[in-house]
Amino acid sequence: MKTFDYMRAESPEAATRDGGGEGTRFIAGGTNLLDLMKLQIETPGKLVDISRLNLAKVEETEEGGLSIGALVANSDLAAHPIVRERYEVLSRALLAGASGQLRNKASTGGNLLQRTRCYYFYDTSVGCNKREPGSGCPAQGGFNRILAVLGTSDACIATHPSDMAVAMRALDATIVTLKADGDRRRISIHDFYCLPGDTPHIEHVLEPGELITHVELPPAAKGRHIYRKVRDRASYAFALVSIAAIVAVEDGRIASASLAFGGLGPMPWRDAAVEAALVGQEPSRAVFEAAADALLADAQGFGSNDFKIPLTRRTLIACLTELTGG
Numbered sequence: 352m353k354t355f356d357y358m359r360a361e362s363p364e365a366a367t368r369d370g371g372g373e374g375t376r377f378i379a380g381g382t383n384l385l386d387l388m389k390l391q392i393e394t395p396g397k398l399v400d401i402s403r404l405n406l407a408k409v410e411e412t413e414e415g416g417l418s419i420g421a422l423v424a425n426s427d428l429a430a431h432p433i434v435r436e437r438y439e440v441l442s443r444a445l446l447a448g449a450s451g452q453l454r455n456k457a458s459t460g461g462n463l464l465q466r467t468r469c470y471y472f473y474d475t476s477v478g479c480n481k482r483e484p485g486s487g488c489p490a491q492g493g494f495n496r497i498l499a500v501l502g503t504s505d506a507c508i509a510t511h512p513s514d515m516a517v518a519m520r521a522l523d524a525t526i527v528t529l530k531a532d533g534d535r536r537r538i539s540i541h542d543f544y545c546l547p548g549d550t551p552h553i554e555h556v557l558e559p560g561e562l563i564t565h566v567e568l569p570p571a572a573k574g575r576h577i578y579r580k581v582r583d584r585a586s587y588a589f590a591l592v593s594i595a596a597i598v599a600v601e602d603g604r605i606a607s608a609s610l611a612f613g614g615l616g617p618m619p620w621r622d623a624a625v626e627a628a629l630v631g632q633e634p635s636r637a638v639f640e641a642a643a644d645a646l647l648a649d650a651q652g653f654g655s656n657d658f659k660i661p662l663t664r665r666t667l668i669a670c671l672t673e674l675t676g677g
C-alpha cells in the first residue's frame with residue numbers, strides 16, 4: 352500500500368476544510384476504500400477520518416420524514432424501529448447487503464459512494480476506463496456476467512453495487528452535503544449519480560472535499576414494500592438483479608407505484624415509464640408484462656450478462672404479483 356498521511360476530523364467543517372486537497376479522501380467505515388487502497392486502485396496521499404464525527408443519528412424531520420446521519424451504520428439503520436415500520440424496503444435492502452460484520456462498519460455515506468465491483472476495475476494488470484480514463488474497457492468483449500444492461504456507454508458497462516441506494520432511490524431520498532465554503536447542498540438521489548458516457552470515472556456530482564452529512568427521506572409513501580435480490584449465493588453476494596418496490600392498490604386499481612432496480616445500470620435505476628405503465632391499472636399479468644417491456648425496451652446485453660434481461664422480467668412480474676395479489 353502506498354504511504355499516506357492520516358488525520359482525524361474534529362468537526363464536519365474541519366473535515367471539509369481538510370478534505371478538499373488533491374488526492375485526499377474521507378474515510379468512514381473503510382470497508383471499500385481500504386480494499387481499493389490495498390490494491391493500489393485508490394492511492395490517496397491523505398486520509399481524513401470522519402468516523403468519529405457526530406453524524407450517526409436517525410431523527411424524524413418536521414415534515415414527518417426521516418433524517419439519517421452519514422455515519423449511521425448499515426446494521427443500525429436496518430434495525431431502527433421507524434425504518435422497520437415505515438420504510439421497510441430500506442431495512443430489507445440493507446439486510447440483503449454484505450454480511451453482519453460489514454454492515455456494522457459500513458456507513459450510510461460510504462455505502463452511497465462505494466465503487467463498482469466490475470472484475471476488470473479490480474485487476475490492475477488490464478486497462479479500465481473507470482480506473483484509468485482512456486485505457487479501454489475489456490469487460491465489453493470479456494466476462495461481463497455481473498455488469499449492466501441499461502445506461503451503459505461505449506466507455507463503460509459497470510453497475511453500481513449498492514443495495515441501500517436502490518431502496519433510497521425508490522424512496523426519493525435527498526442527499527445533504529457540506530462544502531468547504533460552508534455551503535450546504537440538497538441533492539435529489541435522482542440527480543446524484545452520473546451515467547458513464549465518455550467519463551466513467553466521474554460517478555457522482557460531489558465536488559472534492561464535499562461531505563455528505565445526512566440523507567433525508569420524505570414521509571413514507573402508502574403501499575406494500577418489497578426488496579427482492581437475485582444473486583449467486585443466498586447471502587454475502589452482490590445483486591445480479593434487485594428490485595425495491597412500493598406499490599399501493601386502492602379500489603382494485605394500482606394507486607401508486609415506486610420501483611427502483613439494482614444490478615442493471617451504472618446507478619440505482621428508476622424509470623418513470625415503468626410506473627406509468629402500472630398506475631391506474633387493474634393488476635394483471637398483462638399489465639405487469641407491459642411494465643417489464645417499458646423497463647427493458649432499451650436493455651442491451653454484452654454476452655455473458657444477456658441472461659439479466661429475461662431474469663429481470665421474471666423477477667419484476669413476480670414482485671408485482673406478490674405486491675398486488677394480481
Ligand SMILES: Cc1cc2nc3c(=O)[nH]c(=O)nc-3n(C[C@H](O)[C@H](O)[C@H](O)COP(=O)(O)OP(=O)(O)OC[C@H]3O[C@@H](n4cnc5c(N)ncnc54)[C@H](O)[C@@H]3O)c2cc1C
Nearest residue numbers: 379380381382383384448449457458460461462513514563
Ligand atoms: C465482501 C464485501 C461484500 C459486500 N457486499 C455488499 C452487498 O451485497 N451490497 C452492498 O450494498 N454493499 C456490499 N458491500 C459494500 C459495503 O456495503 C460498502 O463497502 C460500505 O457500505 C461502504 O461504507 P464505508 O463506510 O465502509 O465506506 P468507506 O470505505 O469508508 O468509503 C467509501 C467511499 O465513500 C467516501 N465517503 C465515505 N463517507 C463519506 C461522506 N460522509 N461524505 C463524502 N464521502 C464519503 C470515501 O471517501 C470513499 O471514497 C460489500 C463489501 C465487501 C467488502
Ligand code: SF4
Nearest residue numbers: 469479480488507508
Ligand atoms: S465496465 Fe467500466 S469498470 Fe469495468 S472494465 Fe469497463 S470501464 Fe472498467
